[in-house]
Amino acid sequence: MTEKQKGWKEVPVAGVCWKPATDYPTGDWRTFKPIRDPEKCTKCLLCPMICPDSAIEWNRNTEDIQFDYDFCKGCGICANECPAEAIIMTREEEEA
Amino acid sequence: MTVVSVQQNVLALNGDEAVALAVKQSDVDVVAAYPITPQTIIVERFSEYVADGEVDTEFVCTESEHSALTACLTASATGVRTFTASASAGLALMHEILYVTSGCRAPVVMAIANRALSAPINIHCDHSDSMVERDSGWIQVYVENSQEAYDSIIQAFRIAENPEVLLPVMVCLDAFFLSHTLENVRVLSDDIVQGFVGLRKIPLVASHEGKKVPFRLDPENPITIGPLDLYDYYFEHKRQQEEAMNHAPQVIKRVHDEYAQLSGRRYGNGLIETYELEDAEIAAVCVGSTAGTAKTVVDELRAKGVKAGLLRLRTFRPLPTADVKEALESVRAIAVMDRSNSFGGNGGPVFHEIRHILYDSKTHPHVVNYIYGLGGRDMPQSLIRGIYRDLGEISETDRVESRVHFAGVRE
Numbered sequence: 001m002t003e004k005q006k007g008w009k010e011v012p013v014a015g016v017c018w019k020p021a022t023d024y025p026t027g028d029w030r031t032f033k034p035i036r037d038p039e040k041c042t043k044c045l046l047c048p049m050i051c052p053d054s055a056i057e058w059n060r061n062t063e064d065i066q067f068d069y070d071f072c073k074g075c076g077i078c079a080n081e082c083p084a085e086a087i088i089m090t091r092e093e094e095e096a
Numbered sequence: 097m098t099v100v101s102v103q104q105n106v107l108a109l110n111g112d113e114a115v116a117l118a119v120k121q122s123d124v125d126v127v128a129a130y131p132i133t134p135q136t137i138i139v140e141r142f143s144e145y146v147a148d149g150e151v152d153t154e155f156v157c158t159e160s161e162h163s164a165l166t167a168c169l170t171a172s173a174t175g176v177r178t179f180t181a182s183a184s185a186g187l188a189l190m191h192e193i194l195y196v197t198s199g200c201r202a203p204v205v206m207a208i209a210n211r212a213l214s215a216p217i218n219i220h221c222d223h224s225d226s227m228v229e230r231d232s233g234w235i236q237v238y239v240e241n242s243q244e245a246y247d248s249i250i251q252a253f254r255i256a257e258n259p260e261v262l263l264p265v266m267v268c269l270d271a272f273f274l275s276h277t278l279e280n281v282r283v284l285s286d287d288i289v290q291g292f293v294g295l296r297k298i299p300l301v302a303s304h305e306g307k308k309v310p311f312r313l314d315p316e317n318p319i320t321i322g323p324l325d326l327y328d329y330y331f332e333h334k335r336q337q338e339e340a341m342n343h344a345p346q347v348i349k350r351v352h353d354e355y356a357q358l359s360g361r362r363y364g365n366g367l368i369e370t371y372e373l374e375d376a377e378i379a380a381v382c383v384g385s386t387a388g389t390a391k392t393v394v395d396e397l398r399a400k401g402v403k404a405g406l407l408r409l410r411t412f413r414p415l416p417t418a419d420v421k422e423a424l425e426s427v428r429a430i431a432v433m434d435r436s437n438s439f440g441g442n443g444g445p446v447f448h449e450i451r452h453i454l455y456d457s458k459t460h461p462h463v464v465n466y467i468y469g470l471g472g473r474d475m476p477q478s479l480i481r482g483i484y485r486d487l488g489e490i491s492e493t494d495r496v497e498s499r500v501h502f503a504g505v506r507e
Binding site: 005006007008011012013014015016017018019020021 | 199200201262301302303304305311319320321322323325328329331332333335336339
């Protein structure tokens with residue numbers, strides 16, 4: 001982010017958030033990335049419900065499950081819980 | 097003399113009861129507390145007001161002091177007025193939440209009945225419990241008597257809730273000497289106090305929805321207070337707390353003056369109280385109830401022609417640097433009296449700060465330290481006379497033999 005940071009005279013008191021949480025792409029903390037095997041996936045929709053970051057959504061247009069990697073922190077709960085074992089966690093490749 | 101404009105009743109109250117009455121009259125919405133000697137009478141008496149239907153306050157009995165302050169902080173974050181009281185180990189258990197309260201800019205008011213910290217266990221007076229919290233972002237007022245405890249609690253709500261300040265306030269009264277000692281206390285009527293304290297003012301703050309909304313937790317206008325704040329913004333928020341402390345002295349003085357108009361009672365300028373200090377050559381500096389005894393000694397010395405004076409620090413946080421410097425600059429020798437110690441710190445906390453203020457003075461008075469009264473040890477006139485005698489010698493010889501003393505300890 002290249003946005004100019006506010007000084008103490010401008011910033012709201014007590015850490016009150018002046019931007020919504022969706023402005024912070026928390027996915028860049030991730031070490032392991034969930035990858036879904038569409039062959040195995042039964043689209044049971046358990047994973048969108050259990051994702052603690054609401055980073056798995058049902059896409060109405062494609063009628064398929066979609067990961068939002070901007071917010072997925074790679075916790076692995078979806079992979080652990082998937083009844084069809086369709087999600088595997090893979091180590092993020094280190095950037096050169 | 098200020099002309100007293102309203103009728104007041106004289107009641108026989110101890111310091112704790114005086115605090116409870118002031119809280120009752122200040123229209124407090126939530127009181128959460130956990131009992132600890134010598135504060136217990138405050139919340140005990142207040143719980144009677146609640147049981148008897150004399151107040152419209154939500155009274156929360158918590159399982160610890162940590163929870164009591166958390167309940168006050170979170171209630172305060174919704175925009176209501178809150179109060180709690182503690183002492184000694186109870187205040188120490190609140191330590192973590194003291195910082196959260198000031199960081200969340202929650203104007204909680206708390207009475208502290210100053211009591212020693214264990215071990216060995218001791219329930220009596222010294223200032224170790226609140227002095228150790230001087231860096232927690234709370235305003236600290238130390239009172240001399242129960243009358244001042246009553247008056248200061250009423251003022252504290254106005255100071256804490258001022259939108260330019262928005263900081264929690266501790267009103268500190270000496271254990272037993274004040275908390276349990278009956279005194280004639282002049283009290284204002286309920287409606288006069290309610291009118292003085294008024295309704296809590298809520299400033300506006302920018303929210304994540306791009307609106308200016310009241311700074312309080314409200315489902316209609318949601319905001320988040322005190323979340324994760326790393327190296328990018330934490331420092332800015334801490335700088336704001338310092339600025340709030342910078343605004344506090346003017347607000348404390350203004351509220352103190354306005355209250356004096358109503359009650360006819362003044363405590364110096366609200367920040368410091370000077371006694372026979374104008375032409376003083378030697379002076380003591382103290383906080384709390386010891387000032388009463390010291391004033392008697394000063395009167396006695398003055399009658400003998402000794403130019404002795406006293407400075408009582410009423411507001412310790414924010415430290416009234418300019419006022420103290422001006423008041424003490426022309427004194428030749430100064431004894432700072434500390435009712436707590438900073439072990440290994442070469443003197444007590446009040447000494448460190450008074451001496452730090454005077455470093456910039458052109459006159460460079462001698463400043464020595466007397467640690468006294470730990471664990472409720474009495475501070476009689478004879479010991480205070482001895483301190484002034486030492487100061488006389490320093491002033492005469494222009495020499496300090498020993499900087500830090502322990503007054504009243506057996507060798």
